[in-house]
Amino acid sequence: MQLLSQIAIAIVAIEHLYILWLEMFAWETRGKKVFKGAMREELFAPTKVMAANQGLYNGFLAAGLIWSLCIADVAWSRNVAVFFLGCVAVAGTYGAATAGRKILFVQALPALVALALVLFLQ
Numbered sequence: 001m002q003l004l005s006q007i008a009i010a011i012v013a014i015e016h017l018y019i020l021w022l023e024m025f026a027w028e029t030r031g032k033k034v035f036k037g038a039m040r041e042e043l044f045a046p047t048k049v050m051a052a053n054q055g056l057y058n059g060f061l062a063a064g065l066i067w068s069l070c071i072a073d074v075a076w077s078r079n080v081a082v083f084f085l086g087c088v089a090v091a092g093t094y095g096a097a098t099a100g101r102k103i104l105f106v107q108a109l110p111a112l113v114a115l116a117l118v119l120f121l122q
Contacts, residue, residue: 002074005121008114009065009081012088015110016062023055038100061088078118085115 022031028044031051039047064084071077092108 002121005081005114005117006069008110008117009069009085012085012110012114013062013065013069015107016058016065016088020055020059020062023051023058025055027051027055061091081118082115085111085118089115 022034027048032041032044044051061084064080064087068077068081068084071080088111089108092103092106092111096102096104096108
């Protein structure tokens with residue numbers, strides 16, 4: 001059962017590595033396709049630095065989740081996972097409230113599912 005929660009943590013971490021890549025390195029290429037309709041095309045170039053900053057933060061979230069998977073002590077690993085999954089859930093909820101409802105399902109919900117698995121299966 002612990003394996004299931006670790007897989008969920010890994011999925012959330014991979015998602016945030018993808019967001020890091022998208023916002024830091026592919027903002028003006030793939031980002032335009034991912035955020036089509038959410039942002040006018042002419043805004044991608046002037047917001048490139050801001051997006052890269054956001055991508056870096058997503059990378060920190062991914063790093064924390066990956067770190068939690070590398071910790072041998074079960075209690076310590078669980079605590080680190082709970083903290084970073086909580087951060088992702090809060091960020092996703094805030095993003096859904098301020099930027100777009102889709103973020104709730106793409107970012108917050110996977111983190112909340114993983115958090116529930118960690119809390120109830122580990």
